Each structure stands twice: as C-alpha cells, then as structure tokens.
Amino acid sequence: MVRVHGLFALATLAAGENAVTQHAANPIRKVVTMLQMMQNKVEAEGKKEKVLFDKFMCYCTTGADDLSASIGAADTKIPQVEAALKEGEATKVQLEADVKRHQGDRVEAKEALAAATALREKEAAAYAKESGDFKTNVAAMGKAIDAISSGMGGFLQTSAATAVRRIAIDMDISSADRDQLMAFLSAGQGFGYTPASGSIVGILKTMKETMEADLAGVTKAEQGAVTNYNELSAAKEKQIQANTKAIEQKIERVGNLGVEIETMKADLSDTEQASIEDKKILGRPGWTVQNKEGRVGSPMLDSHRGVVVLGGHHQGPQ
Secondary structure (H helix, E strand, O other): OHHHHHHHHHHHHHHHHHHHHHHHHHHHHHHHHHHHHHHHHHHHHHHHHHHHHHHHHHHHHHHHHHHHHHHHHHHHHHHHHHHHHHHHHHHHHHHHHHHHHHHHHHHHHHHHHHHHHHHHHHHHHHHHHHHHHHHHHHHHHHHHHHHHHHOOOOHHHOHHHHHHHHHHHHOOOOHHHHHHHHHHHHOOOOOOOOOHHHHHHHHHHHHHHHHHHHHHHHHHHHHHHHHHHHHHHHHHHHHHHHHHHHHHHHHHHHHHHHHHHHHHHHHHHHHHHHHHHHHHHHOOOOOEOOOOOOOOEOHHHHOOOEEEEOOEEEEOOO
16 A cells, blocks of 8 residues: 555656646747747748849849939930020020011001002092093083084183183193184184184194193003002002011910920929939949949848848848
C-alpha cells in the first residue's frame, strides 16, 4: 500500500513537472511563431519593395530624361513664342493704323463724291435754264423768219415780234444789225415789205444760227460734264467700297490677332512657369540617377534599404 502511494506521488510529481515545463515553453513558442509571421510579412514587403524599386529606377532614369527634354523644348519654344508675340503685336498695331487710314480715305471719298454730286446738280440746273432759253429763242426766231418771209400781216403785234425785240437787245450782235432790226420792229408796218425786209430776214437767220450753235455748245458741255461726273462717281464709289471692305477685313484680323496674342501670352507664361518648375525639380537635392556608392539616390528609397529579421539578415534590393 505504501508502495502504491509512492508510485502515485511520483506520477503526480512527474505530471506536475511536465505541466510546468509545458507552461514555461508556451511563451517562447508564441514569440517564435510571432517572429516567423513577421519574417514572412517582411519578405512579402520586400518583394513589393523590389517592384517599387524597379519602377523607381525606371522613373528616375526616364523622369530625369523627360525633365531635361522638357526644359530643352521650353528653352527652344520660349524665344520662338516671344518672337511670334512681338511680330503679332507689331502686325496688330499696323492693322489698326491701316484701319484708321482706310476710314479717313473713305470719308474723303464720300466727301468728294458729295461735293461732285452737288456741283453736278448745280450745273444740270444751269444747263436746263440756259438750254431752255436757247430753245425758246430759237423757236421764236424761227417763227419770226417764217412770218416775215411769208409776208404775214400783223407780225409786229405778235409774241414772236416781242421775243425778237428782246433778243435783239440782249444778244451780242453788231450795232448796225441791231439798229436795222430795232428800226424794223418799231416801224409799225408788217406788210408791203420793201427789199429791206430781206436784210432783216438775213439778220434773223444769222442770229438763229448763232443761238443754235450756242445751244449745241452748252449741250455738248453738259454731256461732257455728265460723263466726267459719272466716271468720278464710279471711281469714288469703287474707292468707298474698297476701303469699306479693307476696313471690315482688317478689323476682323485685328480681332483674331488679339485672341492669338492673348493665347500666345498665356502659352508663354505657362511654358516659362513649367520650365522653372522642371528646373527646380531637376536641381533638387537627392534627385540623381546614381550617387557616389552607385546606388539610386532618393530619400524615399533609402528609408527602405535594409530589413533585419530574426533567423538571418534580409537585405533590400540593391
């Protein structure tokens, strides 16, 4: 019985020691397990870092080249845009001056046409009166010649005789002819013509021919004046239309050029600003494709360089 109790005690003691041992081993196992999980996590992160590293290497290489190319393109573009802007502004100033000149020329053409039209109207009115007087006098002289030649009695009491008397006074004829004509018209006799009546008819015919020639002269002058006015009017109308068209076209060009100039100014400003920013980035400390140790120089990548884990040393991508 005593032996049984002793065996039971030994078994209980062994079980207790085993429980203590297991109890003491559990924290270590937990730590080991935790470290293994951390190691697996770090290794996974390392793989991700390698992908980022490869992308960063590509970006560092191509990004720097792209920045350099962008700066070079801006350095080429900026003076070109400045030259184009200067030329555009000069052209705009010239076009605006041209518009003012065309406007002035159009005003002058309109004024010249208005003056010519007023003069033509005045000349036409004068011709109408003068030619009308000539036609009336020629007609009266013709009636007088016919009446005297046919021996029509009572001629001196007709309106034709009155017209001949007026014409004899106003017309530029010789004094001898005027005296004979006035004596005939004042004699109070219109019948039983003596040979003197033949000389009277001759004087009247000469006067009529002179008036007809004068009428032809003023008519020809009027026709010439009309022709000259029509030519002048056509030329001035053409000049007015040409200046109007030029004004409209150049005003449109001024407007379009104004938009182009503002666009070029904005483009120039954007290009200059982008070039400044590119130069700042390219010249920023740490922005180099390779540092002295032959490694990519980037503060972002250096912060993930190496990872030390239990069970060995894990080194990030080189």
